[in-house]
Amino acid sequence: MVFERIAARASWFLFVFVGLIGGQPMMPSCWGQPTSVVSATGTDSVSSPVRNVLLIMADDLKASVLGCYGDPHCQTPNLDRLAAKGLLFEHAYCQATWCAPSRRSMMFGRYRDQANVTLGQQLQDHAAYTARVGKIFHMRVPGDIIAGIDGLDQPKCWTERFNSPGPETHTPGLYACLNQNLFTRQLANRQSTKMPHRMFVTVQSDGDGTRQADYKAASQAIELLKQRRQSDQPFFLAVGLVRPHYPMVAPSHYFDDYPVDRIAMPANWKDDTSDIPKQGRAATTNARNSIGDFPENQKQMWSGYYASVAFMDAQVGRILDALEQHQLADSTAVIFTSDHGYHLGEHGWWQKSNLHEEVIRVPLIVRVPQQARGRSKSMVELIDLYPTVCQLMSVPTPAVAEGKSLLPVLQDPLKRLRQGALSIHNGHSLRTDHWHYMRYTDGSEELYDMQQDPGETRNLAGEPTPSKELLQMRQALQQRLREIKTVN
Numbered sequence: 001m002v003f004e005r006i007a008a009r010a011s012w013f014l015f016v017f018v019g020l021i022g023g024q025p026m027m028p029s030c031w032g033q034p035t036s037v038v039s040a041t042g043t044d045s046v047s048s049p050v051r052n053v054l055l056i057m058a059d060d061l062k063a064s065v066l067g068c069y070g071d072p073h074c075q076t077p078n079l080d081r082l083a084a085k086g087l088l089f090e091h092a093y094c095q096a097t098w099c100a101p102s103r104r105s106m107m108f109g110r111y112r113d114q115a116n117v118t119l120g121q122q123l124q125d126h127a128a129y130t131a132r133v134g135k136i137f138h139m140r141v142p143g144d145i146i147a148g149i150d151g152l153d154q155p156k157c158w159t160e161r162f163n164s165p166g167p168e169t170h171t172p173g174l175y176a177c178l179n180q181n182l183f184t185r186q187l188a189n190r191q192s193t194k195m196p197h198r199m200f201v202t203v204q205s206d207g208d209g210t211r212q213a214d215y216k217a218a219s220q221a222i223e224l225l226k227q228r229r230q231s232d233q234p235f236f237l238a239v240g241l242v243r244p245h246y247p248m249v250a251p252s253h254y255f256d257d258y259p260v261d262r263i264a265m266p267a268n269w270k271d272d273t274s275d276i277p278k279q280g281r282a283a284t285t286n287a288r289n290s291i292g293d294f295p296e297n298q299k300q301m302w303s304g305y306y307a308s309v310a311f312m313d314a315q316v317g318r319i320l321d322a323l324e325q326h327q328l329a330d331s332t333a334v335i336f337t338s339d340h341g342y343h344l345g346e347h348g349w350w351q352k353s354n355l356h357e358e359v360i361r362v363p364l365i366v367r368v369p370q371q372a373r374g375r376s377k378s379m380v381e382l383i384d385l386y387p388t389v390c391q392l393m394s395v396p397t398p399a400v401a402e403g404k405s406l407l408p409v410l411q412d413p414l415k416r417l418r419q420g421a422l423s424i425h426n427g428h429s430l431r432t433d434h435w436h437y438m439r440y441t442d443g444s445e446e447l448y449d450m451q452q453d454p455g456e457t458r459n460l461a462g463e464p465t466p467s468k469e470l471l472q473m474r475q476a477l478q479q480r481l482r483e484i485k486t487v488n
């Protein structure tokens with residue numbers, strides 16, 4: 001089994017290596033039946049090789065745990081095969097650091113406000129069918145999932161929409177509240193929605209996973225693909241999976257692949273926050289939570305997260321298989337991403353809602369038939385998906401949309417759209433190839449050399465004399481904020 005994993009990884013790296021030494025991305029020899037589209041801004045024109053877009057979103061998924069992003073342990077064969085057939089963005093960043101504002105920004109195509117029609121509304125206005133399955137706009141997990149309700153959905157975004165309820169925390173099996181060092185198989189008195197320890201819950205499920213929200217969401221998506229095959233109307237199908245968001249529920253055999261004695265905590269997991277400004281710190285920490293007293297339980301958090309990612313990956317695989325089965329793969333672009341990343345002990349932190357790399361970096365894989373494959377280091381943002389989907393579906397992008405279409409990068413992975421990616425929380429973050437700079441509303445700052453210190457352990461903004469790089473990044477952020485329309 002170990003050899004199988006090594007072989008799978010080796011073949012994938014060989015693919016990437018061959019792609020890299022090739023020097024040039026694989027380019028289409030033809031575009032099928034292209035349609036020329038001019039965006040509402042009138043500045044760009046693109047020929048789309050597809051009619052439809054399938055968007056699959058995970059929830060709270062940090063890019064670094066996927067096999068195709070380099071994790072040596074986590075089993076994500078379906079996302080790895082999607083990456084092998086598409087373009088993997090190594091530097092994709094969210095604009096907000098938790099579910100609701102990040103998803104809103106992505107779907108309205110605006111950094112901070114809603115001064116646009118939703119993506120789905122724009123597509124419908126140009127004769128497309130749009131459907132939501134599961135969580136695309138914010139839903140509380142697990143509360144809204146258990147209740148099977150819409151959360152903060154935007155109804156006009158969708159021609160049809162389908163919620164995907166599941167038992168979540170109340171799934172039979174071994175329940176653990178790792179912050180309380182509590183383990184039980186009893187179903188009674190499990191707390192799920194409002195208790196302060198809810199982000200430290202895992203459930204090693206007795207079942208086969210078919211009752212879980214993500215399994216049902218994939219089944220609904222498969223049914224919709226079957227239906228859309230019969231239609232001439234272009235479709236945008238958005239499927240929102242809720243794992244690896246807590247509670248980390250998956251059939252127990254997924255946990256078996258990640259025993260705690262094989263889990264190594266990240267290199268920067270010690271509390272190194274003394275040089276981080278107050279506004280830059282995560283709220284959920286080892287210092288404030290008793291999980292700081294249970295090193296083994298911290299590893300169990302990784303085990304539960306890996307298991308949840310692997311279960312989510314299996315659902316992605318079912319959807320991708322259906323796309324092939326219904327002969328839609330050649331006419332449908334696939335986009336996979338997450339609303340933001342997550343902390344699993346780095347800096348002594350858990351969860352999200354701060355501007356450090358583990359939170360703002362997201363996975364982004366885009367497979368467009370006959371387009372470039374491989375990897376791109378271009379700095380891209382989730383806000384770019386709005387104009388990207390519009391262009392892929394031959395629909396004009398509203399002039400008020402603030403992102404940039406990824407089509408130029410999909411044609412040439414070396415193409416750069418911008419110098420740095422912008423994120424917002426208690427201030428702003430600008431992430432460039434080399435540097436990561438944060439400036440908070442109280443004027444405090446962080447600066448990291450991401451090539452020398454990718455774990456962000458030494459804040460260079462605290463030096464007595466501002467460095468040339470700090471002065472440059474201050475200026476670059478100011479310039480970036482002047483260029484965009486909504487961030488003050």
Ligand SMILES: [Ca+2]
Pocket residue numbers: 059060098099245339340
């Ligand atoms: Ca989220």
